[in-house]
Amino acid sequence: MKNMKPAFRYTFTSISVILILFFAxxxxxxxxxxxxxxxxxxxxxxxxxxxxxxWQMIFGEVVxxxxxxxxxxxxxxxxxxxxxxxxxxxxxxxxxxxxxxYTADKRNGSAGYFTTDGNLxxxxxxxxxxxxxxxxxxxxxxxxxxxxTWNNGRLDGPAKTYWDDGRLCEEGNWKNGYWESKPRYHYRxx
Numbered sequence: 001m002k003n004m005k006p007a008f009r010y011t012f013t014s015i016s017v018i019l020i021l022f023f024a025x026x027x028x029x030x031x032x033x034x035x036x037x038x039x040x041x042x043x044x045x046x047x048x049x050x051x052x053x054x055w056q057m058i059f060g061e062v063v064x065x066x067x068x069x070x071x072x073x074x075x076x077x078x079x080x081x082x083x084x085x086x087x088x089x090x091x092x093x094x095x096x097x098x099x100x101x102y103t104a105d106k107r108n109g110s111a112g113y114f115t116t117d118g119n120l121x122x123x124x125x126x127x128x129x130x131x132x133x134x135x136x137x138x139x140x141x142x143x144x145x146x147x148x149t150w151n152n153g154r155l156d157g158p159a160k161t162y163w164d165d166g167r168l169c170e171e172g173n174w175k176n177g178y179w180e181s182k183p184r185y186h187y188r189x190x
Contacts, residue, residue: 010036011052037049037050038050038051038052039051039052039086046080046081047078047081047148048078048079048080048155049077049078050075050077051074051075051077051078052072052074053072053074053075054071054072054073054077055060055072055073055092057070058073066078068073071090071092071094072090072094073089073090074088074089074090075088075089075090076088077086082102082104082105083102083105084103084104084105085101085102086100086110087100087101087102091114091116092117095114095116096114096118097113097114098111098112098113098114099111099112099163100112100126101126106126106129107126107129108127108128108129109125110123110124110125111123111125111126114133115140117140119138119140119142120142121137121138122135122136122137122138123135123136123138124137124150129148130152130153131153132150132151132153133149133150134147134149135147135149141164143164143165143166144166145161146160146161147164148164149157149174154176154177154179156174156177157173157174157176158172158173158174159171159172159183163188166180167186168186169185169186169187169188170183170184170185171184172184173184
């Protein structure tokens, strides 16, 4: 370094300081988030590890108004560009929109969907991206609105809807995606 010109030595030192700060920031993010560095792409161009996708990344620009374009849209883990484990999406107002479990980029396990004010709206289960088990809809108050039974991607089994006070409103049975018989209605007397 003794024979270097002063301008080059200054540039080299500046670049070294910038690199040290960059790696320190990455280490700091890894420590504070508890998830390590995020949005990594491997040599093959495949997404790996924890990813945070912002609304700005989706739209390409900051959108003025009530939509927080810089906020998080999706967050979760990739292995070889396939979604794995729990993925969370957010409404533009940054309230949680969904929580979905994935295996090899297919929905597997429990999935929950939320309204823009954060209330649970729908809970269901998937097996290899196919609805399976009971799908439950909720009123904003949190009481059950309706339940439908899915089997291998088709409505198959009991279906019930409820009044907002929790009393049964309607019930019926599905078989291979069709009503097995006419649903039975329970009138609400006040």
